[in-house]
Amino acid sequence: MPPSPRRRLLARVLIAIVIAIVTVIFVLMAAQFKWAGNAGHQLTTLVPQGTFSSAINTLVDPVFFVAGVVGVLVIGAIGFITWKFRERPDDDGEFPVQLHGKTSFEIGWTALPALILAAVGVFTVMTLIDLNKPEPQAMQVEVSGQQWWWAYHYDLNHDGNYKGDADITTATELVIPVGKVVELSVTSNDVIHSFWIPALNGKRDAVPGQHHPWKIQADHAGVFRGQCTEFCGLSHANMRMIVRALPQDEFDLWVANQLRTAVEPAAGSEAAAGKAVFLGQLCSSCHLINGVNNEKVADPKTGVAGQLQSGVAPDLTHLMSRGTFIGSIQNLYAPDDPNDPSLPGDPNNVSLPGNPRAALVGGPIDEALVNRPALESWLRNPPGVKPASAVPNKAGLLRGMPNLGLTEVQIDQLIAYLTTLK
Numbered sequence: 001m002p003p004s005p006r007r008r009l010l011a012r013v014l015i016a017i018v019i020a021i022v023t024v025i026f027v028l029m030a031a032q033f034k035w036a037g038n039a040g041h042q043l044t045t046l047v048p049q050g051t052f053s054s055a056i057n058t059l060v061d062p063v064f065f066v067a068g069v070v071g072v073l074v075i076g077a078i079g080f081i082t083w084k085f086r087e088r089p090d091d092d093g094e095f096p097v098q099l100h101g102k103t104s105f106e107i108g109w110t111a112l113p114a115l116i117l118a119a120v121g122v123f124t125v126m127t128l129i130d131l132n133k134p135e136p137q138a139m140q141v142e143v144s145g146q147q148w149w150w151a152y153h154y155d156l157n158h159d160g161n162y163k164g165d166a167d168i169t170t171a172t173e174l175v176i177p178v179g180k181v182v183e184l185s186v187t188s189n190d191v192i193h194s195f196w197i198p199a200l201n202g203k204r205d206a207v208p209g210q211h212h213p214w215k216i217q218a219d220h221a222g223v224f225r226g227q228c229t230e231f232c233g234l235s236h237a238n239m240r241m242i243v244r245a246l247p248q249d250e251f252d253l254w255v256a257n258q259l260r261t262a263v264e265p266a267a268g269s270e271a272a273a274g275k276a277v278f279l280g281q282l283c284s285s286c287h288l289i290n291g292v293n294n295e296k297v298a299d300p301k302t303g304v305a306g307q308l309q310s311g312v313a314p315d316l317t318h319l320m321s322r323g324t325f326i327g328s329i330q331n332l333y334a335p336d337d338p339n340d341p342s343l344p345g346d347p348n349n350v351s352l353p354g355n356p357r358a359a360l361v362g363g364p365i366d367e368a369l370v371n372r373p374a375l376e377s378w379l380r381n382p383p384g385v386k387p388a389s390a391v392p393n394k395a396g397l398l399r400g401m402p403n404l405g406l407t408e409v410q411i412d413q414l415i416a417y418l419t420t421l422k
């Protein structure tokens with residue numbers, strides 16, 4: 001029996017309501033990402049905050065619009081045809097007339113998409129050429145992916161060498177001056193990683209033995225988060241990074257502080273005992289503290305010892321000038337709070353929660369704000385915090401920091417020492 005007109009009307013109304021609800025949900029989601037700022041969405045590409053990410057976004061908007069219109073037309077046509085030509089009880093069983101081979105249609109639906117894609121292609125290639133244009137006069141930084149953190153080597157004196165005495169090395173957090181283009185040379189020390197700060201630019205693969213040029217620029221001071229986007233082993237998900245854009249005067253102070261050698265702890269202090277633990281344990285075989293164990297850290301490529309280079313572990317010389325550690329998965333100052341609204345929302349918030357801005361540039365550290373629980377649990381059992389590779393590589397090296405079996409006294413002494421490294 002065919003459905004009554006009332007039931008048919010009801011079905012149509014229901015379908016219309018479902019379509020309306022789905023449309024509203026999609027529009028609200030788009031609005032949330034696109035127009036509500038990036039609060040709570042630290043890794044969105046849709047809220048560009050620099051020249052290069054804006055160039056990419058300028059491509060995304062029209063392509064999204066065209067794809068949206070085409071999508072609505074295609075899905076709408078499929079829905080309409082499915083509805084109109086559905087099987088009915090009084091069908092005579094005859095097959096509808098087929099359109100296969102209709103030349104005008106074939107040409108039409110081949111040419112139109114080809115034209116749309118060609119137009120998109122022209123603008124995409126233009127943008128790509130622009131993004132890859134070298135900026136030799138810009139500050140040069142080598143970005144090196146490691147299992148599982150990022151090392152940054154600044155060629156401050158512009159002599160083509162990232163690791164000279166006049167250059168600086170840091171880890172996890174890339175500090176740049178606001179508004180300036182910074183040219184990156186992205187590489188890897190072990191496996192393939194991918195460097196991605198979505199608010200500032202797209203992704204660039206970090207491949208061992210290759211140096212891929214890339215650029216970033218931030219329109220305003222702030223903290224821009226990133227994440228390794230190429231699966232690179234157990235702690236791939238724990239391989240995060242931060243770009244911290246500082247006003248030029250603060251950036252200059254940051255540089256001046258980074259160029260200093262480590263602060264020497266007072267004789268007989270707990271920090272001095274911690275320094276002895278650092279030198280006596282395996283710590284000093286991988287981590288460099290400039291002015292402390294330069295002679296122990298060799299350049300893996302040249303075998304030359306004593307260079308400002310952090311080998312297979314982060315340089316700790318100015319540890320406390322950073323806001324995060326352990327591949328940026330934990331805060332060095334206030335405890336981690338994923339819901340802290342001060343993180344990405346405030347465009348001028350250069351500091352992480354609790355991290356006094358002064359600490360960035362070598363100023364005094366408020367001991368009360370130091371995230372001791374995170375430092376302690378990390379030193380107590382690193383693989384428990386950030387899973388490390390259980391299988392040694394060809395060189396017999398484990399990836400990631402091993403459990404050194406430190407005593408609680410040694411851990412306290414080490415923290416006393418580490419927190420002097422500003």
Ligand code: CUA
Binds near residue numbers: 145192193229
């Ligand atoms: Cu490095 Cu994923």
